[in-house]
Amino acid sequence: MNEETSIGRVISSLVEKNYNVIVVDDFSTDKTAGIARTCGATVLCNIKNLGAWRSTQAGIRYAHKLDADVVITMDADGQHNDTDLQTMIDAYAKGADVVIGSCTSRGSAGRHVAWRLFKLLNGLKVNDITSGFRLYNREAIHVLVSRQATMLEYQCVGILLMLRNLRLKIVEVPVKMHERTDGISRIFYSWGSVFYYLAYSGLLSVSKAFPVKKYAYLNKIKH
Template identity: 35%
Template structure:
């Protein structure tokens, strides 16, 4: 069964059209109404979709989690996620499905940047590229658009991926889980429209929040470069400063207490980072062995 899943929040103006177009390419459409204050849920039902409603707004990731759970309950062979704000064109759904089936991959991402013709606003493009570069560091593959919500998942991917992030960083979390599970991935170029962009979030703090969450996931997967290397550098720096303090004190009997405190602080922080790296690395190794 081909299932289209749509996370939606206050999208009464456009949701009906998205559902009707999506039904042309799917056996069923499920909408997760994430606590909308308008008629999103009502219009979605009238347009032919099954609606799962959150009592209050929980975030984009929470809607994606609900939709993954729904896809597993429906025993779907293919799940397509498409945003409910009208930015994605449902008529491009066959492109993702055909790529998934013809190339026998587990996940297909619709990328705004793959063909180099994106009309994405400059500030948004720069932010997405920074987040994507960070995400690529943690994955075993490289993508051009880590934040695209227009994706197709195979049955294997649906069963394997269990997101936990309730915010926008869920897109990156899913990428890292695709990598961790050894699932195959492909990208296809898509067009996108920002004419119905109704986001009320300030792009700067929003982008920083997504980047920080991305770094959190990657730091757990790669604790040695994230914690171990900086920790070792701080331990070495603290040791050098401590040696210099002793050298000055023994030869000149001058106690540079500021240098001493700095040396102790650097050494302690470095040690904590190194211990953190070892613990996380050990936990990650155990988890991989169990899987």
């Protein structure tokens, strides 16, 4: 959403490396969609603002329809480095279902405290919970396009718990991330949004901490 200052650079670099790029324009009010198309991306335009996770899910669903083996999600603001993509792909090739590009040096002290609290409550063995730089394989994609995943607000704690509880193998690889140079966070844009995120993720951490039966759940998704 409103990433016209960075989207062209991000997409051009990916296209040069022969990646197929899908951009979900979350009802932006600037030139993001037009620039993305010009640079060679497939652009999906939301008719209203759906938020970060549901927009990401829309892109994953489109890739699922294209029968993609792997989907990698990344931010349009230039924080993520496409030079780290091969490292993530290598981890997937070694048997990971989900690969997270992890940069634990970023973020405020408060964010790190929240990460530790959530991990204590839910037992996730993931250090960078809020990283949107992720690789999903076919099985993970199948889970993320489900109606159950649509009910979640964010792609961090809830999605990770869903994938963990279905026994998918989640690994982290270290990456470097740039500081945001323009725009604001889609989650931490005000104190109200921060408190809502903390309450929502804390509740999920408590209620979703126990594993579910993987194959019964996947069978429901398929039907």
